[in-house]
Amino acid sequence: MFIAGLPVLWVFLSNSASSIEFHTFSHYFTAQSTKAGYESKLESVFRTASMKDKTVIITTLNDAWAKPGSVFDLFLESFRLGNETQWLLNHLVVITWDQKTNAYCLALHKHCYQVETKGANFTGEVLFMTPTYLHMMWRRTEFLTSVLEMGYNFVFTDTDIMWLRDPFKQFYEDADFQIACDAFNGNSSDIYNYPNGGFKYIKSNNRTIWFNKFWFNSSKEYPGLGEQAVFNKIKMHPLISHMKLKIRFLSTSYFGGFCEPSKDFNKVSTMHANCCVGIDNKVNDLKILLEDWKKYMALSEIDKKQSNLTWSVPQSCRFEND
Ligand SMILES: *[C@@H]1O[C@H](CO)[C@@H](O)[C@H](O)[C@H]1NC(C)=O
Ligand SMILES: *[C@@H]1O[C@H](CO)[C@@H](O)[C@H](O)[C@H]1NC(C)=O
Ligand SMILES: *[C@@H]1O[C@H](CO)[C@@H](O)[C@H](O)[C@H]1NC(C)=O
Ligand SMILES: *[C@@H]1O[C@H](CO)[C@@H](O)[C@H](O)[C@H]1NC(C)=O
Ligand SMILES: *[C@@H]1O[C@H](CO)[C@@H](O)[C@H](O)[C@H]1NC(C)=O
Numbered sequence: 001m002f003i004a005g006l007p008v009l010w011v012f013l014s015n016s017a018s019s020i021e022f023h024t025f026s027h028y029f030t031a032q033s034t035k036a037g038y039e040s041k042l043e044s045v046f047r048t049a050s051m052k053d054k055t056v057i058i059t060t061l062n063d064a065w066a067k068p069g070s071v072f073d074l075f076l077e078s079f080r081l082g083n084e085t086q087w088l089l090n091h092l093v094v095i096t097w098d099q100k101t102n103a104y105c106l107a108l109h110k111h112c113y114q115v116e117t118k119g120a121n122f123t124g125e126v127l128f129m130t131p132t133y134l135h136m137m138w139r140r141t142e143f144l145t146s147v148l149e150m151g152y153n154f155v156f157t158d159t160d161i162m163w164l165r166d167p168f169k170q171f172y173e174d175a176d177f178q179i180a181c182d183a184f185n186g187n188s189s190d191i192y193n194y195p196n197g198g199f200k201y202i203k204s205n206n207r208t209i210w211f212n213k214f215w216f217n218s219s220k221e222y223p224g225l226g227e228q229a230v231f232n233k234i235k236m237h238p239l240i241s242h243m244k245l246k247i248r249f250l251s252t253s254y255f256g257g258f259c260e261p262s263k264d265f266n267k268v269s270t271m272h273a274n275c276c277v278g279i280d281n282k283v284n285d286l287k288i289l290l291e292d293w294k295k296y297m298a299l300s301e302i303d304k305k306q307s308n309l310t311w312s313v314p315q316s317c318r319f320e321n322d
């Protein structure tokens with residue numbers, strides 16, 4: 001028992017294990033003893049939440065969105081209102097940055113994990129594109145890379161994305177890296193799409209681990225840019241085609257948002273409160289969005305097929321990038 005929680009031991013263990021890469025991210029992990037030997041707390045959370053094929057759904061939650069009636073509540077509610085999406089909650093791991101948020105999470109959800117922030121303070125509303133926002137986003141990229149290194153595939157989702165249908169039915173089978181778009185030009189292979197890092201499905205393999213590191217490294221070359229902007233800078237880099245990383249851009253017909261809504265209620269899988277700045281605006285419009293969805297779900301099967309419903313949002317959300 002006295003060994004549990006000693007990071008020093010974990011560093012020792014990860015050094016002696018074959019995975020040297022893992023050591024780089026060892027600051028995320030604290031060791032704990034289990035029947036199987038030693039595994040990090042994070043690994044234990046992931047093992048419990050994982051689907052059979054080692055896939056998890058991940059979101060990161062910061063303090064300001066973790067209040068009753070706020071974005072996180074709506075996020076969880078969407079899984080319950082969606083068509084056959086409730087089971088996906090069993091595979092959702094919520095990453096938090098502080099104790100208070102983690103406690104809020106645990107009261108509502110079973111898989112929550114608090115990541116060390118190395119002195120950074122992500123408490124309070126982190127305003128879009130401020131240095132703290134950028135720091136948080138890059139920490140997220142770094143963290144997600146460590147998840148790939150642990151051998152887990154994941155769907156990363158922002159918390160302001162409503163899950164209305166099972167997205168796994170829409171993903172491409174052969175792609176390494178699939179990402180939703182603010183604007184989709186009709187060609188899922190076309191690098192000139194406008195991706196949005198808030199929703200991506202990444203399989204764990206050499207190519208994606210390499211790419212995530214390359215992405216993270218590139219942040220140093222483009223100080224002041226967010227991960228989305230850096231992605232756009234590096235997406236044409238010859239190394240990426242050299243590494244044969246297969247990227248696919250997801251259609252807004254299925255993975256829509258306030259920038260470009262998914263028009264057909266019979267197709268929509270997720271809806272993102274993108275092109276929207278400010279919690280109050282997001283909460284307001286996401287609530288309306290869920291009401292629209294409830295109206296649709298209440299229709300008979302025949303009326304659903306024939307329905308010509310349209311979203312009554314965005315309303316409070318103005319067309320700004322987020
Ligand atoms: C919900 O999902 C089931 C199973 O995939 C499907 O048969 C049904 O048509 C769906 N309903 C709607 C409204 O999409
Ligand atoms: C972090 O920031 C919040 C609000 O911005 C403040 O209330 C809190 O005391 C800070 N925490 C630390 C550890 O500095
Ligand atoms: C889609 O984009 C890819 C990559 O740019 C290109 O090779 C392909 O021809 C495009 N497909 C269509 C149908 O335009
Ligand atoms: C790529 O991954 C395989 C296992 O999937 C591993 O055996 C191989 O060494 C890796 N190659 C490189 C260059 O990392
Ligand atoms: C990232 O940067 C580190 C340290 O500068 C370097 O060792 C590594 O090779 C880089 N990785 C990639 C994929 O660019």
Ligand SMILES: *[C@@H]1O[C@H](CO)[C@@H](O)[C@H](O)[C@H]1NC(C)=O
Nearest residue numbers: 302303304305306307308309
């Ligand atoms: C579709 O829209 C038309 C006109 O806006 C309306 O008359 C009709 O009832 C709608 N159909 C359904 C199934 O809601």
